[in-house]
Amino acid sequence: MFVFAVFGMANSTTTSIVLPAPDSSIQQRQVVPKRHVLRRMIYGFTFSHKELVEWGQQHFGETDDKEVLRQYVRRSMGPLFTRCYCLWRRTTRHIVTYHSGPRRHEEDWCLTLADNISRDTAMPPAKEVIDKIKEALEITRDPEWHRFYGD
Numbered sequence: 055m056f057v058f059a060v061f062g063m064a065n066s067t068t069t070s071i072v073l074p075a076p077d078s079s080i081q082q083r084q085v086v087p088k089r090h091v092l093r094r095m096i097y098g099f100t101f102s103h104k105e106l107v108e109w110g111q112q113h114f115g116e117t118d119d120k121e122v123l124r125q126y127v128r129r130s131m132g133p134l135f136t137r138c139y140c141l142w143r144r145t146t147r148h149i150v151t152y153h154s155g156p157r158r159h160e161e162d163w164c165l166t167l168a169d170n171i172s173r174d175t176a177m178p179p180a181k182e183v184i185d186k187i188k189e190a191l192e193i194t195r196d197p198e199w200h201r202f203y204g205d
Contacts, residue, residue, distance in 0.1 A: 094171050094201070094202045094203070095169060095170045095202060096150070096169045096202045097166065097167050097168040097198070098164045098198075098200070099138075099167075099187075099191065099193065101163045103161070103163075106127040106130045106131065107127060107130075109126075110123070110125075110126025110129060110130040111126065113133075127163075131163055135147055137190040138167075138187050138190065141186050141187050141190060142167055142179050142187060144167065144168070144174065144175050145165055145167060146165075146166045146175075147163065147164070147165060147166065148163075148164045149161050149162070149163060149164070150163075150201075153201075153203070167187075167197055184196070184197060
């Protein structure tokens with residue numbers, strides 16, 4: 055805000071003139087670049103809750119108790135992780151949540167072999183190593199890329 059003082063010749067009163075505010079109809083647009091969000095993707099073998107329960111029942115015995123079934127899931131991921139980790143030291147465990155499609159809001163456990171965030175884990179294992187891991191895990195399907203929303 056600028057203030058100008060004008061002194062009249064005939065009298066000694068001070069007159070203040072204030073410049074008008076900028077026109078509110080003219081809006082200044084400030085361009086803010088959009089932040090590029092890198093979607094985290096993980097590459098690995100997924101196991102559904104049902105598969106892990108079946109694996110646990112084969113190795114630990116049949117039961118209908120829900121608490122025991124939960125422990126089967128936890129216990130079955132341990133040996134599967136160990137088998138995979140022995141062949142690929144960058145193996146980690148994550149939970150994959152599906153946000154669309156027929157399995158919306160369902161979760162799977164994932165033995166993660168690679169991801170697209172960290173330099174250390176960006177490179178997936180070679181095909182020969184993947185074949186050895188599949189043999190050790192007693193599965194035939196190949197690992198896949200999954201969108202990952204967690205930590």
